[in-house]
Amino acid sequence: MKADLHLHTTASDGRISPEEMVRLAAQDGVEVIAITDHDTVDGIEAALAAARSFPSLTVIPGVEINTDVPHGEVHMLGFFIDYTQPSLQQRLETLRQSRRVRARRMLDKLSELGMPLEWQRIEELAAGGVIGRPHIALALLERGYVSTIRQAFDLYIGRERPAYVEREKIKPVEAVEIVVAAGGLPALAHPADIENLEGFLDQLQAAGLVALEAYYNNYSQEVTQQLVALAHKRGLIPCGGSDFHGLDSQSETPVGGVPLPRKYVEQLLVRSGKISLRVRP
Secondary structure, three states: OOEEEEEOOOOOOOOOOHHHHHHHHHHOOOOEEEEOOEOOOOOHHHHHHHHOOOOOOEEEEEEEEEEEEOOEEEEEEEEOOOOOOHHHHHHHHHHHHHHHHHHHHHHHHHHHOOOOOOHHHHHHHHOOOOOOHHHHHHHHHHOOOOOOHHHHHHHHHOOOOOOOOOOOOOOHHHHHHHHHHOOOEEEEOOOOOOOOHHHHHHHHHHHOOOEEEEEEOOOOHHHHHHHHHHHHHHOOEEEEEOOEOOOOOOOOOOOOOOOOOHHHHHHHHHHHOOOOOOOOO
16 A cells, blocks of 8 residues: 655645645555644645545545654644644644744844845745745745755754744643544654653553554664554554655655555554545535
């Protein structure tokens, strides 16, 4: 099975619309995708509508919630969420507003560093979606301040870099609780670099964590095997995806490009209680 359970669209910091993402996945023979935009569910309706034209493709409504820990960030995926739930939408709107505040402050810092950017251009690059650091990175690239997107993060807007700004903090356990309250299945995203991972999982599983992203962009076979073994040990479902944003076609793993065993996708489907997610008119 070709499946990709970690995809970003123009609803957040991706460069491909939800409709285009669905078409791209279907054309590449992907059978199951999850739309997991940062702190928003605004792309889900369009993706589900587009999927009606592709009977071979199942679209899972999802989200990725960014959280903070003392020495970095932890991201939580949510699959099969009720994306229409008012309380979920209200909480995500609060997080999106904090992103805008942070972005403006980052532009202030960049200006102080001699690299002014126009706020209007950041909004244009976001195209109505959630404003994120990739939009600032793109603006830096456009102005010639950096030569690559990666360089923008490494030199200026990555954590502990001179233009980095903290945003509203939400704890990982709270993110799990938000997904569970929305009827979804929480999964810990790209966990390989998390310190004391097993102790961290104790807290998250107590709150309702269901899955662990073991198959991920650029993970070695050894790392993947270790994470799969850990998931099995703890009764979690291994999952995975490309984390595709469409920012760099030459370096990014394509949609469906991370091999994900069918049995784990099926386990998630069964656990959700939604064996068939086909969208009907």
